[in-house]
Amino acid sequence: MTLVRITALAGGIGGARFLRGLKAELAARGTPAEITVIGNTADDITLFGLRVCPDLDTVMYTLGGGIHEEQGWGRADETFTVKDELTAYGLEPQWFRLGDRDFATHIVRTQMLDAGYPLSQVTEALCARWQPGVRLIPMSDDPVESHVVIDDAQGRRAIHFQEWWVRMHASTPALSIVPIGADDAKPAPGVLEAIAEADVLLFPPSNPVVSIGTILAVPGIRDAVSTTGAPVVGVSPIIGGAPVRGMADACLTAIGVETSAGAVAQLYSGLIDGWLVDVADAGTEIDGVEVRALPLYMVDGPSTRVIAAAALDLAADLRPAGQSRASRQ
Amino acid sequence: MTLVRITALAGGIGGARFLRGLKAELAARGTPAEITVIGNTADDITLFGLRVCPDLDTVMYTLGGGIHEEQGWGRADETFTVKDELTAYGLEPQWFRLGDRDFATHIVRTQMLDAGYPLSQVTEALCARWQPGVRLIPMSDDPVESHVVIDDAQGRRAIHFQEWWVRMHASTPALSIVPIGADDAKPAPGVLEAIAEADVLLFPPSNPVVSIGTILAVPGIRDAVSTTGAPVVGVSPIIGGAPVRGMADACLTAIGVETSAGAVAQLYSGLIDGWLVDVADAGTEIDGVEVRALPLYMVDGPSTRVIAAAALDLAADLRPAGQSRASRQ
Numbered sequence: 001m002t003l004v005r006i007t008a009l010a011g012g013i014g015g016a017r018f019l020r021g022l023k024a025e026l027a028a029r030g031t032p033a034e035i036t037v038i039g040n041t042a043d044d045i046t047l048f049g050l051r052v053c054p055d056l057d058t059v060m061y062t063l064g065g066g067i068h069e070e071q072g073w074g075r076a077d078e079t080f081t082v083k084d085e086l087t088a089y090g091l092e093p094q095w096f097r098l099g100d101r102d103f104a105t106h107i108v109r110t111q112m113l114d115a116g117y118p119l120s121q122v123t124e125a126l127c128a129r130w131q132p133g134v135r136l137i138p139m140s141d142d143p144v145e146s147h148v149v150i151d152d153a154q155g156r157r158a159i160h161f162q163e164w165w166v167r168m169h170a171s172t173p174a175l176s177i178v179p180i181g182a183d184d185a186k187p188a189p190g191v192l193e194a195i196a197e198a199d200v201l202l203f204p205p206s207n208p209v210v211s212i213g214t215i216l217a218v219p220g221i222r223d224a225v226s227t228t229g230a231p232v233v234g235v236s237p238i239i240g241g242a243p244v245r246g247m248a249d250a251c252l253t254a255i256g257v258e259t260s261a262g263a264v265a266q267l268y269s270g271l272i273d274g275w276l277v278d279v280a281d282a283g284t285e286i287d288g289v290e291v292r293a294l295p296l297y298m299v300d301g302p303s304t305r306v307i308a309a310a311a312l313d314l315a316a317d318l319r320p321a322g323q324s325r326a327s328r329q
Numbered sequence: 330m331t332l333v334r335i336t337a338l339a340g341g342i343g344g345a346r347f348l349r350g351l352k353a354e355l356a357a358r359g360t361p362a363e364i365t366v367i368g369n370t371a372d373d374i375t376l377f378g379l380r381v382c383p384d385l386d387t388v389m390y391t392l393g394g395g396i397h398e399e400q401g402w403g404r405a406d407e408t409f410t411v412k413d414e415l416t417a418y419g420l421e422p423q424w425f426r427l428g429d430r431d432f433a434t435h436i437v438r439t440q441m442l443d444a445g446y447p448l449s450q451v452t453e454a455l456c457a458r459w460q461p462g463v464r465l466i467p468m469s470d471d472p473v474e475s476h477v478v479i480d481d482a483q484g485r486r487a488i489h490f491q492e493w494w495v496r497m498h499a500s501t502p503a504l505s506i507v508p509i510g511a512d513d514a515k516p517a518p519g520v521l522e523a524i525a526e527a528d529v530l531l532f533p534p535s536n537p538v539v540s541i542g543t544i545l546a547v548p549g550i551r552d553a554v555s556t557t558g559a560p561v562v563g564v565s566p567i568i569g570g571a572p573v574r575g576m577a578d579a580c581l582t583a584i585g586v587e588t589s590a591g592a593v594a595q596l597y598s599g600l601i602d603g604w605l606v607d608v609a610d611a612g613t614e615i616d617g618v619e620v621r622a623l624p625l626y627m628v629d630g631p632s633t634r635v636i637a638a639a640a641l642d643l644a645a646d647l648r649p650a651g652q653s654r655a656s657r658q
Contacts, residue, residue: 081410081433085430089437091433111377111378129418
């Protein structure tokens, strides 16, 4: 059996869980596969002098066996001694809760970045410990940070995405969401190749605006996806008009897109060939995109494996379509 | 009763414990006192991108009620999650064991230093939490770091004092100990005034080479001590030819000084008026210095208070001597 090269663009929790299901499904099938994950870094933030990359870490911890299962992010068996002490000193911000185990990851990352290593090499070094079983590459070695424009009692202003997401729980409407730095960012080494040379390209059920959307905002990546010969299959992060988890609806509203499985597929127009929607959204039709409906709630390992299997099967059925879409360009 | 202004030069554990005894004795006497501690910063080190000031923190934690009592340094109820995780990533150095609670102090300090605050203001901010009951000033806002020249199987080289002290336990002889940066360092704001305006100046039983010695190596401080009108009383850190704790003997040997209560007093020649030695060293005589012998092991609170009381009493008896020593200059 030949090696199947699978490349996925991924945000945090949803992407990481889907990828774990994908690994399990490939292992069960006995398919020799090489998975490359292009991770979103636009929700990265510098806190307490430390560079925090939430999505990369969520993928790394989830696939490497270190994740806090119920929470979906952060480390298992986590403690918060450092954070509590920082609070005792009154150090801001206090709304971003970093655990002790997690702190170490950020210290190592910051030490390496300060020593001059690009984020992609830092991520590789961190993964040397976690062995996630995939090649995890940040979308870019250049810093990109999503900022959100809001207008509340304190007036109109731009704040870091994390402040809006974690501190405000996206309760204040976003007037716009801008991935600062994306325009000038270059894809990290290996990103374009992993897209161009993939046999299958996947969009896991990640946030279409601040995860997949920001990855695609790095110049060169959208083009690479739209011209790849591989079939591109996405999994809807929206079920029955609501995000599976998180507050993707607030992000979609900010960019004027309806919160529906069909609208997200439209957002990916020209990029995807296949689209998996939940049974609640059966009947969704998108021009030039093969839509299949199945239960999309990743409630446990087996249910997630079924979704990954459906994505692989759809890609296999679409292979000629993928080629024809590429020839459309 | 008028306010007594007491200024002490201090290193880490020995100095901090003596100062705690001093505070207790003054409280018991009902003496209104203002204590200024000039802390050694020459054993400071940057680890994991964080600025660590071991002696300042030992004084702050000890007087502020946060110290690990048995150990003498670091925080009580400490955990080592971050350190263990850093080790799991293979991050060096692994020989300096920072606790989780302690990490927070270094994060706050580094954040403030990076924001442009001088160490003296950072120390004041940290003390706002700990309320040590003394004014703690670093000897200098300029970085000073003791380095040790050794010659072992790896050849002759200079290493940071902490590597020699903590990693090697001073087992390799020091050919020399140099407080790098001391020549160009300026005393921190308030240091010279606290010496000049003191009613009593104390040298607690701190390391005469790498603690008191490095404080005195900052240009201006030695002169201020030798010309102050206040009586200067020291407590010997050496009892019966051996350090009370730590490896001060290795430091004294490096500078060619015998490990004895008398030799240390000679090292302080021209600076001290009074010298407390242990009963084991009764009979020690130093020209122009009043020597008194009493048990100097600080085994608990009460025994430490007795030593502090003896220092205060000796200073009171010496007040005219102090003035005459100043007039000697």
